[in-house]
Amino acid sequence: MNRADLHTHTTASDGLHRPADNVRMAKEAGLAAIAITDHDTVAGVAEAAEAGKRYGIEVVPGVEISTSFEGREIHVLGYYVDTADQTLLRRLISQRRVRDSRNEGIVSRLNELGIPITMAHVMEAAGREPGQDETIGRPHIADALVRLGAVATTQEAFDRYLAEGKAAYVAPPPRISPPEAFAWIHEAGGTAIVAHPGLYRNDALAERFLLSGADGLEAYHSDHEPAAESYFRELAERHGKLVTGGSDFHGARKGKVYHGPIGNRTVDAAVLTVLRRHAAR
Numbered sequence: 131m132n133r134a135d136l137h138t139h140t141t142a143s144d145g146l147h148r149p150a151d152n153v154r155m156a157k158e159a160g161l162a163a164i165a166i167t168d169h170d171t172v173a174g175v176a177e178a179a180e181a182g183k184r185y186g187i188e189v190v191p192g193v194e195i196s197t198s199f200e201g202r203e204i205h206v207l208g209y210y211v212d213t214a215d216q217t218l219l220r221r222l223i224s225q226r227r228v229r230d231s232r233n234e235g236i237v238s239r240l241n242e243l244g245i246p247i248t249m250a251h252v253m254e255a256a257g258r259e260p261g262q263d264e265t266i267g268r269p270h271i272a273d274a275l276v277r278l279g280a281v282a283t284t285q286e287a288f289d290r291y292l293a294e295g296k297a298a299y300v301a302p303p304p305r306i307s308p309p310e311a312f313a314w315i316h317e318a319g320g321t322a323i324v325a326h327p328g329l330y331r332n333d334a335l336a337e338r339f340l341l342s343g344a345d346g347l348e349a350y351h352s353d354h355e356p357a358a359e360s361y362f363r364e365l366a367e368r369h370g371k372l373v374t375g376g377s378d379f380h381g382a383r384k385g386k387v388y389h390g391p392i393g394n395r396t397v398d399a400a401v402l403t404v405l406r407r408h409a410a411r
């Protein structure tokens with residue numbers, strides 16, 4: 131059995147374990163290969179590749195790019211991207227700035243209005259746990275304002291400061307679309323896969339993405355039901371596209387594993403040959 135877990139996060143993004151630890155855990159789980167797919171960064175890949183040589187585990191260089199489509203956050207996995215590609219690295223930096231810039235803009239406007247709020251207050255109000263992909267945003271800032279005593283209720287926070295047109299309103303910065311992420315990945319020599327298509331509450335989207343440049347679907351994911359897994363596998367196969375899978379491991383804290391342990395979802399490591407060949411087109 132040569133199994134591969136093609137979706138794991140590390141301390142390079144919001145995971146709890148170092149890249150080398152993920153590789154060790156893959157070894158302990160009896161896997162042949164593991165992909166490192168941090169949010170909008172490839173910073174964890176080099177350490178994992180080193181550890182892969184020590185443990186005899188194949189490490190797939192990867193990335194998980196955040197995009198938006200019709201108001202939904204859609205994640206796109208890129209495999210075998212060239213992690214030294216300067217254009218890709220520059221694009222990923224711009225992605226990480228988008229992630230942080232709106233909240234920081236709102237916080238600094240509130241500071242200008244005399245409210246001593248910081249991003250640390252916002253993160254604390256969000257009670258942020260690792261593995262939560264959802265973005266920190268205005269509801270958390272509203273909670274922080276209540277905790278600071280700047281307003282009595284979150285409704286008041288919106289009415290006075292955060293709603294569109296109010297004193298601390300900052301428009302959301304534009305995010306790239308899924309087809310743009312497919313192109314970024316292809317231009318960096320990689321293969322583009324739609325991450326966890328079952329989590330978007332609109333199964334029809336997956337087919338649209340397959341028709342607009344995605345090379346395949348992540349049918350197997352820790353948060354997918356068995357019925358969703360076969361639905362997306364069949365959909366990808368019907369379009370002659372690739373099928374991948376992974377745990378989306380983010381780490382464990384106080385006995386709670388976020389999404390699933392390494393090896394919770396795997397695919398036959400033979401798919402690596404296809405992913406690499408696709409990437410090399």
Ligand SMILES: [Zn+2]
Pocket residue numbers: 194205263325326
């Ligand atoms: Zn994701």
Ligand SMILES: [Zn+2]
Pocket residue numbers: 137139167194378
């Ligand atoms: Zn993920």
